[in-house]
Amino acid sequence: MPIDFSFTPDQEAFRQAVRTFLEREVVPVLGxxxxxxxxxxxxxxxxxxxxxFGVxxxxxxxxxxxxxxxxxxxxEELGRVDASHGTIVGAHTSLGTTPLLYYGTEEQKRRWLLPAAQGKKLLAFSLTEPGSGSDSGAVRTRAEREGDGWVVTGNKIYVSNGKEADTIVLIAANDPALGPKGGVTAFLLDRGDPGFSVGRCEKKMGLHGTSTAELVLDHVRLGPERVLGEVGRGFVVAMTTLDVGRVSLGAASxxxxxxxxxxxxxxxxxxTQFGRPISELEVVQFRLADMAMKIQALRYLVYHAAAHQxxxxxDPASWSRTERAEKTREASTVKCLGSEWASEVIDQALQLHGGLGYIRGTPIERAYRDARISEIFEGTNEIQRLVVARDLLTRGA
Ligand SMILES: Cc1cc2nc3c(=O)[nH]c(=O)nc-3n(C[C@H](O)[C@H](O)[C@H](O)COP(=O)(O)OP(=O)(O)OC[C@H]3O[C@@H](n4cnc5c(N)ncnc54)[C@H](O)[C@@H]3O)c2cc1C
Structure with missing residues (x-):
């Protein structure tokens, strides 16, 4: 397993270009x-x-x-300035373009992936339902065969970009009795499909720039070209997609x-308090040092996992069982540690700001509210620990 890693000049230039762009165009609108x-x-x-939107x-x-x-x-650069913009890009790219790139036919890539990567269409990904969150294989949104196509009926919730997306990667049950092993399929749902509407949009603690929407599917008719990947393999499509999302969540953290x-x-x-800058207090220095150590450790984890991917x-068909298992464990590790360390580091930074850290409108106050969700979405951290534990018990340490 290669461990050394350094950025190329092109990657450094890209980072700098993104940073300049975000400072100039995004930071001013955040408040x-x-x-x-x-x-x-x-x-x-x-x-x-x-x-x-197509990096x-x-x-x-x-x-x-x-x-x-x-x-x-x-x-990482988006994470430095704003979690809402990071989530909008992530829901589109990790969760929308990945399944199209990995599982789409050439025709699907031309029709849906190309305009999405060019930034002409926005994507979303919809797995969660009122009765199916962590138990994501238990989806009840029903896809029933009709001729060579499908009729889809059900309710999805908590879809990031759900209100704005042009196309949604939708996970539905083609055979609820089979569950995740053969009974779940991924579909491509377009905004204008008759029978599809956006329902309630949630008010949230943070991520105020993102929509978190309910999707209502009332006998939506989809042709055979809307099946993404094989019929019955939608759970694999969803989990492979989430492996990419979890590493990018770590980068944002x-x-x-x-x-x-x-x-x-x-x-x-x-x-200054008690006649000197508070950074001269050893207890403050220890906190700053702890933050820096976590950052350094996470940087290695994130880029190691990204480079591995x-x-x-x-092409998922080319991956061995071992490669898949390693990738999944790395993604869960990065997501879980990254989100928990981010919550801790931001909490510590807020504490060091004293009362100012609690005042509405400061970047640290917004970051504190925004960070919490990363321990929950794309699989809660309890689920990430289950993933790692199962792999430990199957393949060993
Ligand atoms: C802002 C936001 C954006 C989101 N965006 C999307 C999106 O774009 N697409 C999408 O499909 N979903 C999205 N979600 C949904 C998100 O992924 C789920 O909320 C999450 O996976 C948890 O599911 P749940 O809310 O049903 O919680 P539950 O599954 O009901 O979990 C409740 C608690 O029980 C714990 N728990 C459950 N099962 C176990 C177990 N076996 N062992 C240990 N603990 C367990 C959980 O960890 C959690 O602490 C979003 C959610 C939010 C809030």
Missing amino acids: RMDEEEEFPAETVRRMQEEGY PVPEEYGGLGLGKVGYALLL LGAMEAALSEALTFTSQR DRMGT
Whole structure:
């Protein structure tokens, strides 16, 4: 297993370009976005124009072709400035473009992946239902055969980008009795499909720039070209997709931790109490050091996992059992540790700001509210621990 890792000059240049762009165009809108709980349509459009909605997608399918490492760089930079923009990009890219790239036919890639990677269409991914969260194989949204096509009926919840997406990767049960092993299929649902509507949009603690929507499917008729991957293999499509999402969530957590440490360093160096900057207090220094150690450890984990996924390529049929198992365990590790360390580091940074950290509108206050969800979505951290434990008990340490 290769352990050494360094960024190429092109990757460094990409990071710098993203950082400059975000500072110039995204940072100025964040206060208003958070207060008004508004989807940031204008900055999303600008990011689409820059190609940031197709970073890991090969150029032949309209993307920038920068792989998972390039994509992690993007998410790390987004994590430094705003989790809402990170989630919008992540729901589209990790969860929308990945299953199309990995499992789509050539025709599906041309029709759905290309415009999505070019930034002309927005994607979402819908697995969760009122009765099926952690137990994601228990989906009840029903896909019944009709001729050579399908009729889909049911309710989905908590779909990021659900209100705005042009196309949604939808996981439904073709045979509820079979469950995840053969009874679940992935479909491509378009906004204009008759019978499909967006229901309730949730009010949330954080991620105020994102929609978290209910989807209502009332006898939606889908042709055979809407099946993504094989009939009955939708659970595998969903889990493989989440492996990519979990690494990018780790990258976003890394960025959020870096921003929190940077703010804590600035604040504690400037804030004077008892006649000296509080950064001169050893207890403060210890906290800053703990933050920096977690950041360094997570950086290695994230880029190791992203580089591994790049080496594996985008054809799931070519992966050995061992490769799949390693990838899944790495993704769960990165997601779980990254989200918990981010919550801890941001909490510590907020504490070091004293009362100011609790005041609405400071970046650290928004980061604190935004960070919590990463321990929950794309599989709760309890589920990540189950994934790691199962692999330990199957393959060993
Ligand atoms: C803001 C937001 C955005 C989201 N975006 C999306 C999206 O784009 N697409 C999508 O499909 N979903 C999305 N989700 C859904 C999210 O992935 C689920 O909420 C999450 O997987 C947990 O499911 P649940 O809420 O049903 O909780 P439950 O599954 O009901 O879990 C409740 C508690 O029980 C624990 N638990 C459950 N089973 C076990 C077990 N076997 N062992 C140990 N503990 C267990 C859980 O860890 C948790 O602590 C989003 C959710 C939110 C809040």
